[in-house]
Amino acid sequence: MSTARTIRQIFLAIEQSEGAGARVRRSIGTPKLRNFSPFLMLDHFTIGKGAGFPDHPHRGQETITYLLSGGVDHEDFAGNKGTIGPGDLQFMTAGRGIMHAEMPHENKDGSPNVGMQLWVDLPKHLKMCEPRYRDLRSNEIPIAVADDGRVNVKVISGQSHGVDSVRDLAYTPVWILDVTIQPGGKLTQSLPKNWNTFAYTLSGEAVFGSNDSTKIVKEFHNVVFEQSGDFIEVSVPNNAESEARFIIVSGQPLDQKVVQYGPFVLNSQEEVYQAMVDFQSASNGFEKSRNWQSEIGKRMA
Numbered sequence: 416m417s418t419a420r421t422i423r424q425i426f427l428a429i430e431q432s433e434g435a436g437a438r439v440r441r442s443i444g445t446p447k448l449r450n451f452s453p454f455l456m457l458d459h460f461t462i463g464k465g466a467g468f469p470d471h472p473h474r475g476q477e478t479i480t481y482l483l484s485g486g487v488d489h490e491d492f493a494g495n496k497g498t499i500g501p502g503d504l505q506f507m508t509a510g511r512g513i514m515h516a517e518m519p520h521e522n523k524d525g526s527p528n529v530g531m532q533l534w535v536d537l538p539k540h541l542k543m544c545e546p547r548y549r550d551l552r553s554n555e556i557p558i559a560v561a562d563d564g565r566v567n568v569k570v571i572s573g574q575s576h577g578v579d580s581v582r583d584l585a586y587t588p589v590w591i592l593d594v595t596i597q598p599g600g601k602l603t604q605s606l607p608k609n610w611n612t613f614a615y616t617l618s619g620e621a622v623f624g625s626n627d628s629t630k631i632v633k634e635f636h637n638v639v640f641e642q643s644g645d646f647i648e649v650s651v652p653n654n655a656e657s658e659a660r661f662i663i664v665s666g667q668p669l670d671q672k673v674v675q676y677g678p679f680v681l682n683s684q685e686e687v688y689q690a691m692v693d694f695q696s697a698s699n700g701f702e703k704s705r706n707w708q709s710e711i712g713k714r715m716a
Contacts, residue, residue: 419625420644436466442637456534469712473509485528486520502553512700516709565600569593601650619659
């Protein structure tokens, strides 16, 4: 018999400064929730004119960027460059080393660029793989519809109500579902066994949980579920003033130590120290970083 997952904790993501002039609501990678394997960090970011994330390195993790509104350009030291727009995603595997910049568009109406960035740990044997990028465009994402049309699920990665995502885009197995529930709607979402799962609320109010254990959750909260159980339930009351939107993320935990220093995520202090030396000496994966400057990063000047 399948069982519902219970809620472990719920907390508000407090807004803070990050990068150069960006504002983020960080919910994973804070004292409230650290190293929720395989998840390292979750930022709900807002970046406007004159702000951004200029040239910086990474090693040992993957980043998944989901743009909700606006546009963000990226450029790296290997010559990769591109733009994601509303509803698009970029999956970046840092592997042995990448140096890149992520800079927002200047929108004609003055609106900010808003999105989510999730950092996912890489399995130990892939820490030093070759870097790669994979983009997923909004129009490529299949949509599952449930509860007589009251529930819409953008199946970015994983499965929902008989709909499979386009392809696996990250090395570490992760499901990402963007859910909208109309008043009176209810979602029952199955999840892989023993994976770590959370939901981040973007707008409206929703009731999370099952039976006698339910909680009403407003926007900008992280809802963390217990690992045991087969599915989660979320509903929006009939008398709600608006629809509710949230993102469900589930990932396969990695049985390994996490040692992180800023953008370097490895399995020991020695490996982190080596990453710093490699970056400073432009060696062992960081050769192309020597004297490299992105064009888009120059917007900060």
